[in-house]
Amino acid sequence: MAGDRSADSGRRGSTRRRFLLGGAVAGIGAATAIGADHVLNRRPAEGEPAAPLNGEETVPFHGVHQAGVATPAQAHAVLVALDLRDSTDADALRRMMRILSDDAARLTQGVPALADSEPELAVTPARLTVTFGFGPGLVDRAGGTRPEWLRALPDFGVDRLRPEFSDGDLLIQVAADDPMTVAHAVRMLLKDTRGFASVRWTQRGFHHAHGSVRPGTTMRNLFGQIDGTTNPQPGTEEFERLVWNTEGWLAGGTGMVVRRIHMDLEGWDRLDRPGREQSVGRYLSNGAPLTGTDEFDEPDFEATTPIGFPVIPEFSHVRRARSDDPNEKIFRRAYNYDDPPSGSEISNSGLLFVSFQADVDRQFVPLQRRLDELDLLNEWTVPIGSAVFAIPPGCAEDGYVGDTLLG
Amino acid sequence: MAGDRSADSGRRGSTRRRFLLGGAVAGIGAATAIGADHVLNRRPAEGEPAAPLNGEETVPFHGVHQAGVATPAQAHAVLVALDLRDSTDADALRRMMRILSDDAARLTQGVPALADSEPELAVTPARLTVTFGFGPGLVDRAGGTRPEWLRALPDFGVDRLRPEFSDGDLLIQVAADDPMTVAHAVRMLLKDTRGFASVRWTQRGFHHAHGSVRPGTTMRNLFGQIDGTTNPQPGTEEFERLVWNTEGWLAGGTGMVVRRIHMDLEGWDRLDRPGREQSVGRYLSNGAPLTGTDEFDEPDFEATTPIGFPVIPEFSHVRRARSDDPNEKIFRRAYNYDDPPSGSEISNSGLLFVSFQADVDRQFVPLQRRLDELDLLNEWTVPIGSAVFAIPPGCAEDGYVGDTLLG
Numbered sequence: 022m023a024g025d026r027s028a029d030s031g032r033r034g035s036t037r038r039r040f041l042l043g044g045a046v047a048g049i050g051a052a053t054a055i056g057a058d059h060v061l062n063r064r065p066a067e068g069e070p071a072a073p074l075n076g077e078e079t080v081p082f083h084g085v086h087q088a089g090v091a092t093p094a095q096a097h098a099v100l101v102a103l104d105l106r107d108s109t110d111a112d113a114l115r116r117m118m119r120i121l122s123d124d125a126a127r128l129t130q131g132v133p134a135l136a137d138s139e140p141e142l143a144v145t146p147a148r149l150t151v152t153f154g155f156g157p158g159l160v161d162r163a164g165g166t167r168p169e170w171l172r173a174l175p176d177f178g179v180d181r182l183r184p185e186f187s188d189g190d191l192l193i194q195v196a197a198d199d200p201m202t203v204a205h206a207v208r209m210l211l212k213d214t215r216g217f218a219s220v221r222w223t224q225r226g227f228h229h230a231h232g233s234v235r236p237g238t239t240m241r242n243l244f245g246q247i248d249g250t251t252n253p254q255p256g257t258e259e260f261e262r263l264v265w266n267t268e269g270w271l272a273g274g275t276g277m278v279v280r281r282i283h284m285d286l287e288g289w290d291r292l293d294r295p296g297r298e299q300s301v302g303r304y305l306s307n308g309a310p311l312t313g314t315d316e317f318d319e320p321d322f323e324a325t326t327p328i329g330f331p332v333i334p335e336f337s338h339v340r341r342a343r344s345d346d347p348n349e350k351i352f353r354r355a356y357n358y359d360d361p362p363s364g365s366e367i368s369n370s371g372l373l374f375v376s377f378q379a380d381v382d383r384q385f386v387p388l389q390r391r392l393d394e395l396d397l398l399n400e401w402t403v404p405i406g407s408a409v410f411a412i413p414p415g416c417a418e419d420g421y422v423g424d425t426l427l428g
Numbered sequence: 429m430a431g432d433r434s435a436d437s438g439r440r441g442s443t444r445r446r447f448l449l450g451g452a453v454a455g456i457g458a459a460t461a462i463g464a465d466h467v468l469n470r471r472p473a474e475g476e477p478a479a480p481l482n483g484e485e486t487v488p489f490h491g492v493h494q495a496g497v498a499t500p501a502q503a504h505a506v507l508v509a510l511d512l513r514d515s516t517d518a519d520a521l522r523r524m525m526r527i528l529s530d531d532a533a534r535l536t537q538g539v540p541a542l543a544d545s546e547p548e549l550a551v552t553p554a555r556l557t558v559t560f561g562f563g564p565g566l567v568d569r570a571g572g573t574r575p576e577w578l579r580a581l582p583d584f585g586v587d588r589l590r591p592e593f594s595d596g597d598l599l600i601q602v603a604a605d606d607p608m609t610v611a612h613a614v615r616m617l618l619k620d621t622r623g624f625a626s627v628r629w630t631q632r633g634f635h636h637a638h639g640s641v642r643p644g645t646t647m648r649n650l651f652g653q654i655d656g657t658t659n660p661q662p663g664t665e666e667f668e669r670l671v672w673n674t675e676g677w678l679a680g681g682t683g684m685v686v687r688r689i690h691m692d693l694e695g696w697d698r699l700d701r702p703g704r705e706q707s708v709g710r711y712l713s714n715g716a717p718l719t720g721t722d723e724f725d726e727p728d729f730e731a732t733t734p735i736g737f738p739v740i741p742e743f744s745h746v747r748r749a750r751s752d753d754p755n756e757k758i759f760r761r762a763y764n765y766d767d768p769p770s771g772s773e774i775s776n777s778g779l780l781f782v783s784f785q786a787d788v789d790r791q792f793v794p795l796q797r798r799l800d801e802l803d804l805l806n807e808w809t810v811p812i813g814s815a816v817f818a819i820p821p822g823c824a825e826d827g828y829v830g831d832t833l834l835g
Contacts, residue, residue, distance in 0.1 A: 074639060074640060074641060074642065075637065075639040075640050076636065076637070076639070076640030076641050096607070096637065097607075138652075138696070138697050139650075139651065139652030139712075140652075141648060141652045141712060141713065142648060142650075142652050145636065145640055145641060147637060147640050198637050198640065199636050199637040199640040200503070200504075200634040200635075200636075200637065200766075201634065201635070201636050201637075201640075201648070201764065202640075204634075204650060204764070204766040204777070205650075208650075208693065208775065208777075211774070212697075220769065220774070222768075223768040223769065224768070225768065227607040227608065227611075228607075228608070229483065229552065229606055229607075229608050230482065230483070230503065230554060230605050230606040230607065230608075230637055230638060231637060231638075231639065231640075232481060232482040232483070232638065232639050233481060233482050233483030233552055233554050233605065233606040233608075233609075233638075234481060234483050234552060235481065241548060241549060241608070243546075243549075243611060243612075243615075244546065245545075245546030245547075245548045245549050286615065289545070290545050290619075305546075305548060306548065357608070357611070359607075359611040360768075361629075361630040361631070361632065361767075362627065362630065367618070367627070368615065370611070370615075
């Protein structure tokens with residue numbers, strides 16, 4: 022890992038393509054004099070459109086906050102949780118986070134990692150973001166102050182947690198609109214961690230492809246439900262208040278909850294459409310509450326049927342998820358998963374639930390308690406993995422993610 | 429499975445959106461009067477661009493050949509192989525293929541399956557293709573004539589085949605530019621097969637996202653190599669001759685080889701760049717042969733270095749894959765895979781190799797024999813799955829895939 026890791030990673034714009042090649046050459050020492058268009062593997066022009074490709078879009082890595090939280094969700098994500106080796110002390114953590122931050126800064130800008138073994142796979146950033154999270158074990162190892170909520174969630178009655186999808190010391194969330202980009206970035210970053218940590222779990226998720234549906238369309242999960250209608254919108258005061266922590270080394274950071282929620286598609290199949298809509302409290306067709314006509318209509322929990330029952334059932338998901346306290350709210354950034362079934366499973370599908378909130382205990386836990394008690398959807402969903410991480414703030418170009426804790 | 433399965437599935441163009449809703453209503457009996465824009469979950473216009481979305485693009489299902497062979501490769505694919513139940517006789521095969529063909533025709537046009545449980549997930553076809561293949565067991569069960577090559581491939585010395593990735597009676601290849609579309613279509617089609625067959629294996633693969641790189645860019649595998657430069661081009665005489673079978677019930681069909689090739693990314697890492705380029709016989713940067721400067725330059729196998737060695741090594745992949753016989757050639761349509769590692773694996777990545785050729789024994793086997801003997805790449809690649817299928821011709825709107833065998 023010798024070499025100048027600080028240079029260049031902040032460059033942008035018109036010099037990017039030339040730099041790309043510079044990065045490739047520096048990274049792997051190839052003594053070629055091949056031009057950048059060759060590295061990018063372009064065919065000759067032939068009236069090639071001048072419009073930038075989706076794959077060329079970049080999201081800044083450096084800043085007040087880490088990218089990958091407020092960033093509009095990309096089509097593909099891989100979440101990797103690692104366990105620290107016994108020998109990884111605070112000094113080693115510092116080295117690891119410097120190396121990881123530097124390579125993440127490069128890769129997100131379409132620049133090969135410093136020791137990139139396949140630099141040609143690094144040139145399609147496709148809105149790549151890399152987001153690092155610290156588990157309780159890492160903060161302890163660093164000798165830092167651990168926020169009270171940074172620990173395993175309380176037990177919920179619905180949970181059937183499996184260790185292979187739970188907990189971890191270091192979280193790396195890699196997301197981009199191109200699955201090749203994600204695969205390459207995960208590989209490069211995991212190589213950086215090898216001396217310091219080992220992989221505990223890997224989870225993959227997806228949304229609609231970039232450009233497949235209109236921007237701003239709320240995602241659907243694999244039950245066909247519109248999922249996330251009431252999410253706070255990045256850029257609003259509400260989002261800022263709910264998501265970003267303001268205390269100590271975590272100021273500008275946030276708390277992250279990851280839950281792997283198995284969805285019983287076979288059981289759901291046996292439920293008819295009105296039954297499904299009652300269990301959610303929304304129409305499947307467009308996500309409107311059962312008391313409304315448009316997805317973004319406010320649900321009317323007082324409305325009753327002619328014979329006096331609530332139109333939106335008491336036990337429906339939308340009712341149980343709602344609090345009167347405007348601070349008991351989270352920002353969701355979930356992905357669908359659909360992995361190959363194993364054994365006698367017919368499907369292995371569900372939701373890779375991800376939420377960000379400044380304080381997990383005050384925002385996530387009460388909401389999950391209400392859902393745990395009475396949410397009708399519990400019939401067809403089972404949490405099988407759970408983890409909590411502190412997401413440190415972003416870093417400056419001469420810093421690294423975690424420097425407010427480790428620096 | 430009652431209901432009129434023949435109607436409507438051939439409609440196209442401007443009536444599609446209205447039909448969409450018709451399909452949804454017919455399929456699941458939802459007595460709503462909600463407009464199609466609601467089903468599509470569109471937000472209000474706000475200067476919405478008029479350009480069609482990637483997700484709205486369709487590939488015709490009916491025709492002389494099945495789609496998904498000459499179709500430019502989509503970003504995502506799932507291949508599922510099924511074993512027939514003992515009770516599935518020729519009559520049952522006929523029923524199954526009718527149902528599958530009908531639902532595939534619908535789904536590929538953005539129309540919900542007849543008994544679609546999540547019709548809202550069906551409205552983003554994203555160039556969806558569904559391609560059916562028959563293994564030896566299915567053709568025998570149908571009482572049909574089995575092409576001589578329709579059997580397990582001969583043993584190759586490099587093979588370490590696992591039954592969980594090999595063989596099968598029925599193959600369903602589902603590919604689209606949107607991973608949500610693929611997940612939903614696989615689920616609907618597997619529901620159609622439940623009374624007739626059980627899943628033997630499922631394999632997932634990907635390319636760059638749609639719109640991420642320029643159309644026509646040759647794919648790279650996870651070694652970073654450009655892969656498929658010399659592929660016959662659909663539309664050419666060479667492609668027609670090499671790919672489409674002309675005999676009996678398979679006229680207009682083809683032969684399919686599926687090989688799961690584990691790639692040892694860790695071992696490959698230890699090889700330097702010149703070593704990698706020698707093993708392939710091409711430059712990693714742009715895929716040009718070591719005797720050329722452009723990807724599509726013809727390799728010069730006679731060229732020697734100043735001290736008399738061949739510039740393109742005798743044992744390089746490009747040399748070993750090349751035959752002097754213009755009929756010993758295949759059409760490749762491979763995908764990358766990158767699955768979560770299990771146990772102590774650091775990565776679980778490789779190539780989901782797919783090739784189409786009119787005659788597997790005459791085209792694929794001699795090529796694979798040459799690679800098996802001496803290809804340097806064998807050092808870092810291991811075939812761990814293998815299957816051969818006959819891909820029947822396409823069908824007319826009033827027919828079904830396999831009707832030339834079963835009809």
